[in-house]
Amino acid sequence: MGQQLQRLEGGMTPLPKRQSLHSPEEEDEDSWTEPSETVDGNDSLSNGTDSSQPRVRGSFPLSTEASESSGEDEDTFSFETEAIETRASNKRKTISSPKGTQKKRRKKARPPSSPLWLSSPAKSRRNAHAATPLIIGSERRWKTEDEPDQEPKLFPFEPARTPGPQLDTSKNYTVLELFQLFFSNDVVDTLCSNTNKNAKRRHEQGFKPVSVEEMYNYLSIVIYMGLLNVHTVSDYWVPNRLYGIPFCRTVMTMTRFRAITYSLHMSDPAEDEENDKKKGTAGYDRLMRIKPLKDQILAACRAFYHPFQNLSIDERMVRSKARHSLKQYIKSKPYRYGFKLYVLADSRNGYTCDFNVFMSKNPSVSGKGESYDAVMDLLNIPHLGTGYHIYVDNYFTSATLFRDLYKNKLGACGTIRENRVGLAGVQENSMPPRAKRGTIRWLRDGELLFTKWMDARPVIMCTTIHKAFAKEQVQRRKRLEDGTWTTEPVPAPAPIKSYNKYMGGVDLSDSLIKCYSVAQKTMKWYKTFFYHFVDVAVVNSWLMHKDMAVTKNTKPMAQKQFREKLCSQLADIALKGDVQEERGEEQKEQPSEQRVERQGEKHGEKQDEKQGEEEEEVEVGLLCCPVPTKDPITVALCNKASEGRRQCHLCKHKTIWQCESCKVALCIIPDRNCFRIWHVKKDNDEQDSS
Known part of the structure; x- marks a missing residue:
C-alpha cells in the first residue's frame, strides 16, 4: 500500500485494475475535478508531460508508462463541452486530490444551455461548416424580449418614379384604353401575323386571315368565357332554351372562333423551326413560343405602373397538364401540376410588376442558388x-441574399429555415423547454436580425428592417377549461406583423386572377401562357382603374363590372378610330356602350350626319321590311350566316339583315329587335317634326 501511494504521489497512474483507496464519501467529492488556474506556459502535469502536445484517443495501455498518457487522454475526452472550452482558452486540466487518489470516470449530463452542435468532438469535426458560429465573441447569445435592441439603419425610400399608375391624371381613360396598354394595336398585329403564318404552315383550307379587329373580337369572347362558365365551348353558341347565350353568336361564329383558337400562335413559326434544330445545345430557347408576347406584356407591366414601398416575391403556379419539361409538380400548391413562375407583386394591391418562368434545368448563374438568382433577376x-x-418566404430567405440586398439599399424580411448553410447560431436550442406561446428570443448579427417566436410552433424570422421587439401584440384564440374559446393578446416580434401584412401581394394577385380566369383546357403548353397573359393584363388594367378613380374621388368599378364593359367594348372595337384607319374605313366614331334594351326602350342618342344622308336616299315604292344585306344566291351555303355582315345602326353588332327601303343594317334576333325599335323611333321623330 505504501508503494502504491508513493507511485501516485510521484505522478504515476495506477494499473488498469483499479482499487478504491478511500471511502465512498471521498469518491463523491473527488469524482469531478475543476480546471486549475492558468499558469505560465512552462507548467506541466506532475508526470512531466508537455501541456501543448495534442492528445489522441488510443487503445487501453498495456504497460505502466503507456497507461500514464492514455489515461489522461481518456479523462480529457470524457468531459465533452469542458474539453472544447479548455482548448479554446489554452487551459489545462490537472488532477487535484489531497491524497493523490484515483479519479473515477463518470458521464456528465450536458447542461440545458449547452448548444446541440457541441455534442461530441467527433461530431463537431464531421459538421464543421454547421458549427461555425454566427457571431464570434461574447455577444453570441440569444436574448429575451426584455433586453433592448438597437434601432436598425433604414434607407430612405427613393423610387425612380412616383408610385402608382404612370398615366395622365387629367384624362378619363375608358376600360378599353386601359386594356390596350397591354394589348396594344402593335401587340395584337404581331399576334395576328404569327397566327396567320401558323395557319398557312398547317395548310388549313379556307382559313381567312385574322385581322386586328377580329382578334379583339376573339379576346372579347375569351374574357366573356371567364365570366360565364359552361360545360363545353359549343354551349356558348347553342340557341336553345336552356342556354340561349346571344353574346358570342353576335360577335363571332363558333366555327371561326375554333379556327382562330386552333391556329393561335405567339411567335414566328419559321423562327420556331430554326430554334427546334438547336435542341440539346446552349443556343436552344425553351421559351421561344411565348417570348414575343411575354416580353411585350412585361414591358407594359413595368412601364405603366410603379410599385409602392412594400413588395413581395413568391411562386405562382399556372395550371396545366401539358407534356412539357417545364411543367412542375408541387404538392403544397392548390394546383399541383403546372408551370412555376417567380412573381414580384405590389403588396398594396396585388399588381403584377414582374415575373420570370422557372427553368428547371437552368444552372445558377451566380453560384449562390436558384432562389438567390430568382430574387435578383426580379429586382x-x-x-x-x-x-x-x-x-419573401423561407424558400428564398438566406443570409447571403439579405446582405447583398442591404448593400444595394434594399431592406428584406422573411421566414428562414434552420438548415441554411452558415446559420449555425440559429440552430441553437435557445427556446426553454415547454415554452409558452409568446416567448421571444432574438439574435443580431450586424444588419441581420434573427428572431424566434413561439406560436403554435416555433417561427424563425430574418430581417434587416425591424427591431427585435417593439411591444407588438397579436390576438390568438385560447380554449378555456369549460370548453369555450376566447381571444387573448400575445407578444410578438416586430417582423411578424409586418410579414403577415405585406407578404400576401402575390397571393392577392393569384386570387384576383382566379375569380374570373379565362384559362381553358388545351394540349398546347404555350396557349396556357397566352390565357395567363390575358388574365394578367385584365387584372393589372383593373387595378390601375381603381387607383385612377381614387385619385379623382370617384367610385371605382368592381372587377366583374370592369370585365363586362371590357367585353362589350372589345366586341365593338371596329368603331374605334385606330382600327378604322387600319381597315381604311371613313366612319365617324360612335359611343361603344350603345345597347338596345329588351323591352324596346327608346334611345336618346343623336344620329350623325351619315344617318341623315341615308334617310334622304329612301327609294320610293319599297316597303320597310328586312332583307339580307347580300343576295343569298351569290353566297355559298356554308357562308350564308356570315357573308355580307354589316354593323347594326343601333347596337353596332354585326348583322346580315337590313331594311329594304331605308337601306340601314339592323338586328333581328329574339332578345334585340333593332329593326322595330329604329322604325318606331323614326316614325315618332317624323310626327314630332310635323
Whole structure:
C-alpha cells in the first residue's frame, strides 16, 4: 500500500485494475475535478508531460508508462463541452486530490444551455461548416424580449418614379384604353401575323386571315368565357332554351372562333423551326413560343405602373397538364401540376410588376442558388429605385441574399429555415423547454436580425428592417377549461406583423386572377401562357382603374363590372378610330356602350350626319321590311350566316339583315329587335317634326 501511494504521489497512474483507496464519501467529492488556474506556459502535469502536445484517443495501455498518457487522454475526452472550452482558452486540466487518489470516470449530463452542435468532438469535426458560429465573441447569445435592441439603419425610400399608375391624371381613360396598354394595336398585329403564318404552315383550307379587329373580337369572347362558365365551348353558341347565350353568336361564329383558337400562335413559326434544330445545345430557347408576347406584356407591366414601398416575391403556379419539361409538380400548391413562375407583386394591391418562368434545368448563374438568382433577376434596382422593403418566404430567405440586398439599399424580411448553410447560431436550442406561446428570443448579427417566436410552433424570422421587439401584440384564440374559446393578446416580434401584412401581394394577385380566369383546357403548353397573359393584363388594367378613380374621388368599378364593359367594348372595337384607319374605313366614331334594351326602350342618342344622308336616299315604292344585306344566291351555303355582315345602326353588332327601303343594317334576333325599335323611333321623330 505504501508503494502504491508513493507511485501516485510521484505522478504515476495506477494499473488498469483499479482499487478504491478511500471511502465512498471521498469518491463523491473527488469524482469531478475543476480546471486549475492558468499558469505560465512552462507548467506541466506532475508526470512531466508537455501541456501543448495534442492528445489522441488510443487503445487501453498495456504497460505502466503507456497507461500514464492514455489515461489522461481518456479523462480529457470524457468531459465533452469542458474539453472544447479548455482548448479554446489554452487551459489545462490537472488532477487535484489531497491524497493523490484515483479519479473515477463518470458521464456528465450536458447542461440545458449547452448548444446541440457541441455534442461530441467527433461530431463537431464531421459538421464543421454547421458549427461555425454566427457571431464570434461574447455577444453570441440569444436574448429575451426584455433586453433592448438597437434601432436598425433604414434607407430612405427613393423610387425612380412616383408610385402608382404612370398615366395622365387629367384624362378619363375608358376600360378599353386601359386594356390596350397591354394589348396594344402593335401587340395584337404581331399576334395576328404569327397566327396567320401558323395557319398557312398547317395548310388549313379556307382559313381567312385574322385581322386586328377580329382578334379583339376573339379576346372579347375569351374574357366573356371567364365570366360565364359552361360545360363545353359549343354551349356558348347553342340557341336553345336552356342556354340561349346571344353574346358570342353576335360577335363571332363558333366555327371561326375554333379556327382562330386552333391556329393561335405567339411567335414566328419559321423562327420556331430554326430554334427546334438547336435542341440539346446552349443556343436552344425553351421559351421561344411565348417570348414575343411575354416580353411585350412585361414591358407594359413595368412601364405603366410603379410599385409602392412594400413588395413581395413568391411562386405562382399556372395550371396545366401539358407534356412539357417545364411543367412542375408541387404538392403544397392548390394546383399541383403546372408551370412555376417567380412573381414580384405590389403588396398594396396585388399588381403584377414582374415575373420570370422557372427553368428547371437552368444552372445558377451566380453560384449562390436558384432562389438567390430568382430574387435578383426580379429586382431591377435602376428601374425601381432604393429604399424598398422586400418580403419573401423561407424558400428564398438566406443570409447571403439579405446582405447583398442591404448593400444595394434594399431592406428584406422573411421566414428562414434552420438548415441554411452558415446559420449555425440559429440552430441553437435557445427556446426553454415547454415554452409558452409568446416567448421571444432574438439574435443580431450586424444588419441581420434573427428572431424566434413561439406560436403554435416555433417561427424563425430574418430581417434587416425591424427591431427585435417593439411591444407588438397579436390576438390568438385560447380554449378555456369549460370548453369555450376566447381571444387573448400575445407578444410578438416586430417582423411578424409586418410579414403577415405585406407578404400576401402575390397571393392577392393569384386570387384576383382566379375569380374570373379565362384559362381553358388545351394540349398546347404555350396557349396556357397566352390565357395567363390575358388574365394578367385584365387584372393589372383593373387595378390601375381603381387607383385612377381614387385619385379623382370617384367610385371605382368592381372587377366583374370592369370585365363586362371590357367585353362589350372589345366586341365593338371596329368603331374605334385606330382600327378604322387600319381597315381604311371613313366612319365617324360612335359611343361603344350603345345597347338596345329588351323591352324596346327608346334611345336618346343623336344620329350623325351619315344617318341623315341615308334617310334622304329612301327609294320610293319599297316597303320597310328586312332583307339580307347580300343576295343569298351569290353566297355559298356554308357562308350564308356570315357573308355580307354589316354593323347594326343601333347596337353596332354585326348583322346580315337590313331594311329594304331605308337601306340601314339592323338586328333581328329574339332578345334585340333593332329593326322595330329604329322604325318606331323614326316614325315618332317624323310626327314630332310635323
